[in-house]
Amino acid sequence: VCLFLALCNFASIRITTIVSSSAHSINNTQINNMKLALASLFVASATAFAPSTSTSRTTGLQMSLKDDLATLGKAALAGAVAVGVAVAPAQALTKSQINELSYLQVKGTGLANRCAEVVGEDSIKPKPGAKLVDMCIEPKAWAVEEEVGKAGKTEKKFVNSKVMTRQTYTLDAIEGPISVDGGKITFTEKEGIDYAATTVQLPGGERVPFLFTVKDLVAKGNGDAFKPGFQMGGDFNTPSYRTGLFLDPKGRGGTTGYDMAVALPALQLGEEGDAELFGENNKVFDITQGRIEMEVNKVNAEDSEIGGVFVATQLSDTDMGSKTPKKVLTKGIFYAKVEQ
DSSP: OHHHHHHHHHHHHHHHHHHHHOSSOOOHHHHHHHHHHHHHHHHHHHHHTSOOOOOOOOOTTEEOHHHHHHHHTTOOOTTOOOOOOOOOOEEOOBHHHHHTSOHHHHTTTTGGGSOOBOOOBOOBOOOTTOEEEEEEEEEEEEEEEEEEEETTEEEEEEEEEEEOSOSOOOEEEEEEEEEEETTEEEEEOOEEEOEEEEEEEOTTSOEEEEEEEOBTOEEEESSSSBOTTOEEEEEEEEOOSSOTTOBOTTSBBSSSSBSSOTTOOGGGSSSTTHHHHHHHHSOOOOOEEEEEEEEEEEEETTTTEEEEEEEEEEEOOOTTTTSOOOEEEEEEEEEEEEEO
16 A cells, blocks of 8 residues: 555656746646556556455355255264254265365365265165175264253263364275165175274364264165165274374383383382373273264165265264263265275
């Protein structure tokens, strides 16, 4: 602004000098017009370097908040408390549309963390030897079980939480064989990017890390064909959030590092206080169990694609055995392709 005013002042003095020294008479109106034109030129130059304001566009590929909430409410997990969590609208693309995008078109947009959308309400009956491939599981909402006090009483409730992890929490490229036994489909997870370290934050500021995963999932369905309304679910294993090579701030680890905190030897010799430090010193690789329920609501028979919603529960990180884990509830969408 100071530079602009200085330039205008200089231009005014320069114009006045030219006018006074000129043999031709120029009236005040012409002088003012010249000043205005020069000022407009400076403003236009400054505007050219100002960042442009992008306007939001609404397209048919964007999922509305209402659709997200309605979709997430279709799946139910036995024993879990219903949690209503507002989910931000997300851009949804089909698998063919995603495959048409280049690396630069995907880079920095968050699309790599999203599952593809399926269009259609067909039916796919898997043949012997069929597999589920390219399975993608994208969380949309998280909640953590907490003790909530009310009227002098405490009860456990799932509290809505906010994800703190950047867009790397979606599982992808999961695959495994499909078998049909007794007229019911069973999917067994074998490989893929089937775990993602994730952290959520409670309203009070406490952060809860957990390993979002579906390792060794065996999901049993309620029918012999993938169609809208088909449900399947099962248990999976949740490995430790940290591996044995991890060292805590005092250099203690599971397979390497110190056996005990060097600065506190007196409290770790079986005397008073040793029980309090046992959990911190004795590092363990905990493997806990989780459960996931999935419901198919979209099927594209032409491209052999299925899509739907899921609800999963699992335990959070134990800090290698030193902390009591919390129960985490995750809700979202999934995509998979039937290969046969």
